[in-house]
Amino acid sequence: MNEIAIHVQDIYKNFHKQSSFPWPRRNGGEVSRQVVAVDNVSFDVHKGEIFGVLGPNGSGKSTLVRLIATLLLPDGGSITVFDHDVVRDPMAVxxxxxxxxxEASFFKKLSPMENLSYGARLYGLNNRQARIQIREILNRLGLEASSVGKPVEEMSRGMQQKVAIARALLTHPAVLLLDEPTTGLDPRSKREVQSLVCELRDQEGTTILLTTHDMVEADTLCDRIAIMDSGRVVALETPEKLRSLVPSQNGHAPTLEDVFLELTGKKLVSEEANS
Ligand SMILES: Nc1ncnc2c1ncn2[C@@H]1O[C@H](COP(=O)(O)OP(=O)(O)O)[C@@H](O)[C@H]1O
Ligand SMILES: [Mg+2]
Structure with a gap:
């Protein structure tokens, strides 16, 4: 049996959103609307797999990731990471x-090396050792030595995203949560980040949960994909099985896009970040 890395059981999360009505309400009260961001979601992520959460904007992907990362408390259900409960034992998680x-946050005026050294210190890594490790990681991500010393704010978004992943790798996490790691990247940086993700799984056995609204990415990268729509998981299968849910039309094999359309009646509009 596959060891379970992340166990998500009946997770429910809602937010109270202030209404954006520009005119005052007659009763004078604040208008707040409930948004169910994650609606009774259950799934298991196996150790060493790349698990994709695919869905359009607003489908609840980031909320789910933040719940697993102990940054939000669920309103219902439970999540464990290698048997540690995110609510009862957040430190272990x-x-x-x-x-x-x-949107990775950096000290924008500092270089990748300085940002990562700071991160390493937070994690209590030995400084000299950390610098060697940082160079190695940045190098592996295709960051040239010349850009390692430049302020992060002068780098492209693709570069910045790679630095963010490099920083996450410093701690050799057993589970890496990547929230839209390639959104807004140019095709080349995208491929570099994607091959790094595969490498991490294949060489270090890292369990990776990644969210995306890019179907090609989900298809090529993920061992299994949970398709989310309006906070719900509408399908959870391998990419091949997902495609087999939809009959091939006009002789050509269905794409994940066709699967999404079939399951939800909606198009999965790809909206790249403007940058
Ligand atoms: N902190 C928050 N406060 C209020 N509403 C939120 C908050 N975070 C997310 N939401 C809402 O929850 C829903 C799911 O959002 P999110 O998880 O960010 O989706 P995705 O990452 O798939 O785009 C959206 O309707 C979003 O507006
Ligand atoms: Mg998101």
């Missing part, structure tokens, strides 16, 4: 995971 979000 934090030691096992690392997360890279779409």
């Amino acid at each position: 934090q030691r096992l995971i690392n997360r890279v979000s779409v």
Whole structure:
């Protein structure tokens, strides 16, 4: 049997959103609307697999990632990471995971090396050892020596995303949570990040949960894919099985896009970050 790395059981999370009505309400009260971001989601991620969460904007992907990362508390259900409960034992979970979000935060005036050294110090890594490790990681990510010393703010978003992943790798996390790691990247940087993700699974046995709205990415990278729509998981299969859910039309094999359309009646609009 495959060891279970992440166990998500009946997870529910809602937010209270202030209404953006520009006019005052007659009763004068604040208008707040409930948004169910994650609606009774259950799944297991096996150790060493790349598990994709595919869905359009607003489908609940980031909320799910933040719940697993102990950054949010669920309103219902439970999550364990290698048997550690995210609510009861968040510290144990934090030691096992690392997360890279779409908008990674840096000290923008500092270089990747300085940012990573700072990260290494936070994690209590030995400075000399950390610098060697940082160079090795940055090199592996295709960051030339010349850019390692430049302020992060002068780098492209693709580069910045790679630095963010490099920082996450410093702790050798057993579980890496990547929230839209390739959104807004140019095709080449995208491929570099994707091959790094595969390498991590293949060479270090890292368990990776990644979110994406890029179907080609989900298809090529993921061992299994959970398709999310409006906070719900509408399918969870291998890419091959997902495609087999939809009959081939006009002689050509269905794409994941066809599967999404078939399952939800909606198009999965790809919206790249503007940069
Ligand atoms: N902190 C928050 N406060 C209020 N609403 C939120 C918050 N975070 C997410 N939401 C809402 O929850 C839903 C799911 O959002 P999110 O998890 O960010 O989706 P995705 O990552 O798939 O784009 C959206 O309707 C979003 O507006
Ligand atoms: Mg998101």
